[in-house]
Amino acid sequence: MNKSIGIILGLIPYSESSQILKVFNAEKAQISVIAKGWRKKQEPLLRFGEYEFNLFEPKEEGLYILKEAGLLQDFSQYPSTSTWAAAEAGAELLSKILISASEAGEYYALLHNYLSYLQKLENNAILIFWRLFLRVFKLMGINPELNKCSICGSDDGPAAFSGASETICKSCFSQVINRDYYVALSLEERNILSLLPEIGKHLDSIIPDAEAVNKLNAFFLAYYSAQQKQTLKLKSLSVLSQFYH
Numbered sequence: 433m434n435k436s437i438g439i440i441l442g443l444i445p446y447s448e449s450s451q452i453l454k455v456f457n458a459e460k461a462q463i464s465v466i467a468k469g470w471r472k473k474q475e476p477l478l479r480f481g482e483y484e485f486n487l488f489e490p491k492e493e494g495l496y497i498l499k500e501a502g503l504l505q506d507f508s509q510y511p512s513t514s515t516w517a518a519a520e521a522g523a524e525l526l527s528k529i530l531i532s533a534s535e536a537g538e539y540y541a542l543l544h545n546y547l548s549y550l551q552k553l554e555n556n557a558i559l560i561f562w563r564l565f566l567r568v569f570k571l572m573g574i575n576p577e578l579n580k581c582s583i584c585g586s587d588d589g590p591a592a593f594s595g596a597s598e599t600i601c602k603s604c605f606s607q608v609i610n611r612d613y614y615v616a617l618s619l620e621e622r623n624i625l626s627l628l629p630e631i632g633k634h635l636d637s638i639i640p641d642a643e644a645v646n647k648l649n650a651f652f653l654a655y656y657s658a659q660q661k662q663t664l665k666l667k668s669l670s671v672l673s674q675f676y677h
């Protein structure tokens with residue numbers, strides 16, 4: 433038997449009385465757990481609940497078996513629907529990344545901080561979602577040098593980006609021949625990208641509109657996909673984006 437801490441990111445009914453839990457575990461990263469008979473208990477397991485679990489190891493590559501679960505922190509409630517949607521998007525992002533057991537603790541802390549932060553935030557949670565994305569890149573060792581131009585190397589800030597994870601400066605963008613290859617960023621969008629590492633200080637002054645949301649989402653997804661050579665799609669991100677007009 434094995435005691436460990438984890439956050440339930442998904443709950444799937446399995447039979448009349450059982451459910452499968454998709455858990456982000458602080459020691460093992462993403463695991464699947466079968467909770468036999470738990471659907472009939474008085475205290476249902478919470479999606480986005482942080483628990484101390486008592487688990488039986490799976491026999492082979494299968495499911496862990498839940499023995500006991502004690503709620504430590506409830507991350508299932510948020511001040512607004514848009515913030516809740518940001519929690520969903522962050523959870524989906526973390527569930528899509530291949531994380532080894534040795535890295536699990538760092539990613540777990542990231543997820544825990546993210547959900548704690550969102551519980552105090554009513555508006556503009558997408559900014560914190562992008563910050564999470566940036567922090568994930570850092571942990572993955574693919575931190576983008578957002579201010580550095582991929583063509584001339586100047587640190588003028590990104591004026592445009594490409595699907596091949598290049599960010600380029602204003603002067604280079606004005607000279608490129610194949611402009612369709614790049615997505616131009618407005619001053620406000622550049623500003624968001626530059627301030628992202630410390631965006632927590634600017635949550636009241638920056639209100640991204642629908643265009644900024646679409647472009648910056650596209651930037652993060654394209655950067656991930658180009659670096660990992662694997663397409664990343666997040667269904668919950670389109671839900672989150674609908675809150676920005």
Ligand SMILES: [Zn+2]
Pocket residue numbers: 581582583584585586600601602603604605
């Ligand atoms: Zn340049």
